[in-house]
Amino acid sequence: MACLPAALPALALRRWLGLGLVVLLCLSLGYALEKKVVKSKVGENVGLPCCHEIPSSESLHNYRVYWQKNTTEVVLAYAEGKKICKHKRYENRTEMGTRNLTLWISPVEILDNGPYQCVVQHLRFSQNSIVLCDEPVTLFVTADFSKPNITAEVSANSCESTEMVVRCSSHGGFPKSTISGALNNISVVWNVTWVSESSLSLYNVTGELWLNVTEDVIFTCSIENNGFAKSTSLLLKKTNDCVAPAVPPPYNVIAASSIIIVVFLLAITLAARYLARHVCSHCCKPQDSVEEGVKECMKPPVSYKVTSETSSL
Ligand SMILES: *[C@@H]1O[C@H](CO)[C@@H](O)[C@H](O)[C@H]1NC(C)=O
Numbered sequence: 226m227a228c229l230p231a232a233l234p235a236l237a238l239r240r241w242l243g244l245g246l247v248v249l250l251c252l253s254l255g256y257a258l259e260k261k262v263v264k265s266k267v268g269e270n271v272g273l274p275c276c277h278e279i280p281s282s283e284s285l286h287n288y289r290v291y292w293q294k295n296t297t298e299v300v301l302a303y304a305e306g307k308k309i310c311k312h313k314r315y316e317n318r319t320e321m322g323t324r325n326l327t328l329w330i331s332p333v334e335i336l337d338n339g340p341y342q343c344v345v346q347h348l349r350f351s352q353n354s355i356v357l358c359d360e361p362v363t364l365f366v367t368a369d370f371s372k373p374n375i376t377a378e379v380s381a382n383s384c385e386s387t388e389m390v391v392r393c394s395s396h397g398g399f400p401k402s403t404i405s406g407a408l409n410n411i412s413v414v415w416n417v418t419w420v421s422e423s424s425l426s427l428y429n430v431t432g433e434l435w436l437n438v439t440e441d442v443i444f445t446c447s448i449e450n451n452g453f454a455k456s457t458s459l460l461l462k463k464t465n466d467c468v469a470p471a472v473p474p475p476y477n478v479i480a481a482s483s484i485i486i487v488v489f490l491l492a493i494t495l496a497a498r499y500l501a502r503h504v505c506s507h508c509c510k511p512q513d514s515v516e517e518g519v520k521e522c523m524k525p526p527v528s529y530k531v532t533s534e535t536s537s538l
């Protein structure tokens with residue numbers, strides 16, 4: 226059982242052999258029908274409608290149904306009521322309505338994005354099956370971006386301004402969307418970086434802005450999500466106030482004066498101890514004082530003399 230989009234050659238043949246008018250009609254109809262779009266989000270269950278509904282008088286046994294993607298790969302095919310082929314990537318994710326032939330895909334993946342086509346053949350005359358319809362339907366799979374997350378990193382600070390890097394990121398969305406930044410409701414030009422493993426996988430996005438904040442501003446980051454926006458705001462504060470530097474000095478003065486006072490007190494204490502030691506050296510050495518006392522006591526000879534003189538007198 227080859228999983229080839231077998232219905233197409235028959236279809237093409239029929240078209241080429243068919244009436245020009247019908248082809249024209251088909252083309253114009255086809256153009257209108259190609260605009261049929263089914264939207265779904267990653268992980269959801271989606272049903273792609275087919276162009277034919279089997280009447281209650283008949284059953285799937287009388288039909289051959291091909292659900293194919295991008296006219297090149299068969300997603301699912303039924304013939305005479307039996308599944309005749311299935312696609313590896315869609316395995317266990319697809320089902321088909323037995324009456325309205327709707328193709329159900331669950332859970333939907335981003336790779337499922339693209340044009341699909343249901344081709345229905347009636348097998349009443351098995352040699353010459355009739356193509357009843359082949360209708361394209363485009364599946365548009367999206368994924369919602371997360372609520373933006375804003376971070377602000379101060380890189381330099383001065384009295385006049387605060388330089389900062391503001392980053393806003395959001396992840397897990399598809400397809401690429403619009404991420405915008407605004408300062409007090411005025412939109413800004415910034416650097417936007419998209420990251421994804423491939424062009425058909427979820428995107429992460431980061432917006433980056435270098436700012437010189439001279440006054441408090443509100444930064445808002447918004448990401449468009451399938452028609453509506455998710456946004457986050459952050460108040461960017463000018464962290465260094467010019468008045469602020471005036472406040473610290475008193476503290477420094479207090480600290481400095483405390484130090485001076487402490488040093489002064491220490492000096493006094495040391496001086497007092499030093500003096501005390503010197504005084505002690507005069508009064509607290511008993512032998513010295515005795516010697517001096519003795520010396521002093523030796524003076525009396527003078528007085529003695531005097532006395533002797535006086536006595537001699
Ligand atoms: C097909 O039938 C199923 C129920 O069997 C229903 O849920 C679904 O809406 C139908 N789809 C269309 C396109 O009619």
Ligand SMILES: *[C@@H]1O[C@H](CO)[C@@H](O)[C@H](O)[C@H]1NC(C)=O
Pocket residue numbers: 295297339340
């Ligand atoms: C359809 O298939 C062709 C050939 O395989 C490929 O080049 C093209 O990009 C596909 N288109 C879509 C929309 O997947």
Ligand SMILES: *[C@@H]1O[C@H](CO)[C@@H](O)[C@H](O)[C@H]1NC(C)=O
Pocket residue numbers: 313316317
């Ligand atoms: C599909 O389901 C069957 C039975 O549950 C399992 O054996 C098989 O591995 C599944 N295939 C995939 C691709 O998940």
Ligand SMILES: *[C@@H]1O[C@H](CO)[C@@H](O)[C@H](O)[C@H]1NC(C)=O
Pocket residue numbers: 374375376
């Ligand atoms: C925002 O980003 C920061 C830093 O990357 C992280 O710590 C924080 O959890 C994130 N917040 C949310 C709500 O994701």
Ligand SMILES: *[C@@H]1O[C@H](CO)[C@@H](O)[C@H](O)[C@H]1NC(C)=O
Pocket residue numbers: 409410443
């Ligand atoms: C921004 O705009 C919103 C409504 O659009 C308004 O409520 C808000 O006050 C504005 N903020 C500033 C800072 O202009």
Ligand SMILES: *[C@@H]1O[C@H](CO)[C@@H](O)[C@H](O)[C@H]1NC(C)=O
Pocket residue numbers: 396397420421422428429
């Ligand atoms: C996107 O962000 C998510 C969550 O932060 C992370 O797990 C994932 O690896 C990122 N994807 C890429 C392609 O960087």
Ligand SMILES: *[C@@H]1O[C@H](CO)[C@@H](O)[C@H](O)[C@H]1NC(C)=O
Pocket residue numbers: 414415416433434435
């Ligand atoms: C964008 O990035 C470049 C280099 O990383 C930087 O010089 C420039 O200032 C950025 N632009 C904005 C608007 O932040």
Ligand SMILES: *[C@@H]1O[C@H](CO)[C@@H](O)[C@H](O)[C@H]1NC(C)=O
Pocket residue numbers: 385386388437
């Ligand atoms: C920010 O502003 C200050 C003062 O206004 C200036 O000195 C500084 O160079 C500015 N920085 C940037 C990145 O513009």
